Amino acid sequence: MRIYQVGGAVRDALLGLPVKDCDYVVVGATPEQMSALGYRPVGKDFPVFLHPQTQEEYALARTERKTAKGYKGFQVFASPDVTLEEDLARRDLTINAIARAEDGTLIDPYNGQADIQNRILRHVSDAFVEDPVRILRAARFAARFTEFNVAPETLQLMQHMVEDGEVDALVPERVWQELAKGLMEAQPSRMFEVLRACGALKRIMPELDRLWGVPQPPQHHPEIDTGVHVMMVVDYAAAQGYSLPVRFAALTHDLGKGTTPKDMLPRHIGHEERSVNLLKDVCKRLRVPNDCKELAHVVAKFHGKVYRVDEMRPDTKVRFLQDTDAIRQPQRFREFLLACECDSRGRTGFEDKPIPHTETWLKLLDAVMQVDAGAVAKQYQEPEKIREAVFQARVAALGKLAN
Numbered sequence: 170m171r172i173y174q175v176g177g178a179v180r181d182a183l184l185g186l187p188v189k190d191c192d193y194v195v196v197g198a199t200p201e202q203m204s205a206l207g208y209r210p211v212g213k214d215f216p217v218f219l220h221p222q223t224q225e226e227y228a229l230a231r232t233e234r235k236t237a238k239g240y241k242g243f244q245v246f247a248s249p250d251v252t253l254e255e256d257l258a259r260r261d262l263t264i265n266a267i268a269r270a271e272d273g274t275l276i277d278p279y280n281g282q283a284d285i286q287n288r289i290l291r292h293v294s295d296a297f298v299e300d301p302v303r304i305l306r307a308a309r310f311a312a313r314f315t316e317f318n319v320a321p322e323t324l325q326l327m328q329h330m331v332e333d334g335e336v337d338a339l340v341p342e343r344v345w346q347e348l349a350k351g352l353m354e355a356q357p358s359r360m361f362e363v364l365r366a367c368g369a370l371k372r373i374m375p376e377l378d379r380l381w382g383v384p385q386p387p388q389h390h391p392e393i394d395t396g397v398h399v400m401m402v403v404d405y406a407a408a409q410g411y412s413l414p415v416r417f418a419a420l421t422h423d424l425g426k427g428t429t430p431k432d433m434l435p436r437h438i439g440h441e442e443r444s445v446n447l448l449k450d451v452c453k454r455l456r457v458p459n460d461c462k463e464l465a466h467v468v469a470k471f472h473g474k475v476y477r478v479d480e481m482r483p484d485t486k487v488r489f490l491q492d493t494d495a496i497r498q499p500q501r502f503r504e505f506l507l508a509c510e511c512d513s514r515g516r517t518g519f520e521d522k523p524i525p526h527t528e529t530w531l532k533l534l535d536a537v538m539q540v541d542a543g544a545v546a547k548q549y550q551e552p553e554k555i556r557e558a559v560f561q562a563r564v565a566a567l568g569k570l571a572n
Contacts, residue, residue: 170198172227173268173276175255180264183285193227194256194268197249200229212519216247223251224553230256233299254278258294261303266293280553284320286438291320298326301335305347308363312354319363327367335370344373346456352416357407358400374455376447377420379427384435391517393435395426411507417461418468418508421448421517424467437550468508475509478533483567486533487560495534506530527542536570537563 172374178191195203200216205439208218208227216229231247232255253268253276260266263281270276279293290310297303307319319327328335349359361377364370370378380395392398399420406419425443429436448469452462469495478486495502513524540562546555 170202171196171244171253171270174272175257175268175392176260176265179267179269179275180281180285182269183267183282184198185509190223191365193225194230194253195227196230196253196256199249200247203227203229204437213474224432231259233259233296239390259296260293261297261300263289263291263293268485287316289320290314290315290317290323292326293322298330298333298335301330301339302343302347304330304336304337304364304367304369305344305351307371308360309347309351309354311363312351312357312360315356315359319366321498324363324367325511327363327369331372336369339373341454341456343388348374348455349413349417349461352403352407352420353413355407357403357416357420361400361403365464375436375453376424376427376451377476380423383426385426385437386435388514391542395423398515399423401517402511405515405520406508408510409507409511412466412508414461415504415507415511417457417480418465418504419511421451421465422472422508422512424448426503441470441473464508467501467505468512471505472509472512475506475530476513476526478500478529484560486567490534490537491560495538499538501536529535532570536566540566 173194173196175194176192178188181186183186195218200210200218203218204210207221207319209221210216210218212218212228215231218227218229219497220227229247230253232250232251256278257266257278260265263279263284265281266277266279267281268276271425275282284291290307292303292307305326307323309340311317348360351357354360355410361370364373365378367379377396377399379397379457381394383395384393385395385398387393390398392401399422402419402422403416406416412418421444423437423440423444424447425440425445426437428447428454429440445466448462448465451457452465457465474489481489481500490496490502493502493505508526512529514520514522540559542559542562545559545562549555549558
């Protein structure tokens with residue numbers, strides 16, 4: 170029985186990055202031996218055990234055989250006879266197929282160290298094509314390791330996988346899981362560039378894919394291309410360390426521009442409403458969690474109006490705060506403003522431009538929330554009169570603020 174540290178822990182140590190989770194592969198052992206040593210079995214599809222003290226994962230060396238389309242279409246074979254090299258061969262990328270023995274010796278049968286040195290994301294073997302999740306993972310690693318590029322032969326393999334329909338077999342939860350992780354990486358745009366390059370983005374998120382090549386007015390968008398703009402917006406959100414809901418809202422705020430009639434271009438009148446409708450399809454298809462879905466909906470619908478605060482009358486400002494549910498959900502409204510900030514600064518030449526409307530809206534919200542709606546409501550019986558009285562009290566509060 171021999172134990173090796175494998176995967177991300179070895180890779181990150183070689184890159185000089187902090188090591189977070191450690192995984193181990195055990196060669197020459199049976200499930201019965203592991204249980205006898207106090208390891209707790211947790212694997213459903215193959216033998217994985219938790220260490221009795223550290224709770225770190227120890228998996229028995231295994232091989233896999235493809236039996237059906239999709240990432241679950243595998244038959245797993247674990248046995249004391251499976252070698253370390255055979256186990257590493259089934260991994261996705263060479264940089265993740267390096268093992269470290271207990272004495273510190275590195276076992277690197279697929280030249281992962283050389284690919285780390287040369288900053289290359291390369292598949293370990295042709296077995297890569299058997300699991301479509303690997304397309305998403307390779308794209309996500311491009312977003313995390315921004316100096317790395319996908320090897321041409323790996324990208325070609327990914328293209329063949331897309332053409333063969335492997336991506337279509339992915340379950341929504343797994344697609345969302347990988348996209349969400351990629352959005353939280355250092356430069357999310359690189360994930361979408363890789364997915365576009367292999368054709369996968371058109372399959373998993375066509376609403377986003379069609380934005381490239383769609384022009385915008387150059388006076389407002391010097392970068393012109395809508396797809397380029399959206400990637401700048403997402404990368405700005407990542408650079409600020411914003412939350413996943415803000416990053417997802419940044420990604421999806423302009424989906425409607427992909428369906429603007431050609432005779433209207435480069436203007437995009439009414440794109441907000443079209444964005445909302447397309448966003449509903451995306452969220453339903455990918456089963457996007459509610460916090461991301463709800464913020465993205467508000468941003469898609471109202472991001473075009475947020476900049477016009479100085480043109481609005483007090484009653485219009487109150488309606489805007491009500492429509493965005495800012496009074497009930499002030500924290501989400503702050504995230505809405507962050508996403509709008511990303512939209513504003515995700516444009517060529519606008520990266521450092523002041524955006525005073527953010528502070529203005531926060532002051533307006535604070536003033537409106539100072540109104541004691543309960544005290545106002547006590548003066549009336551009918552719900553309609555209560556609503557109108559509260560509304561007018563809030564309008565009056567903003568009027569005083571202006572004075």
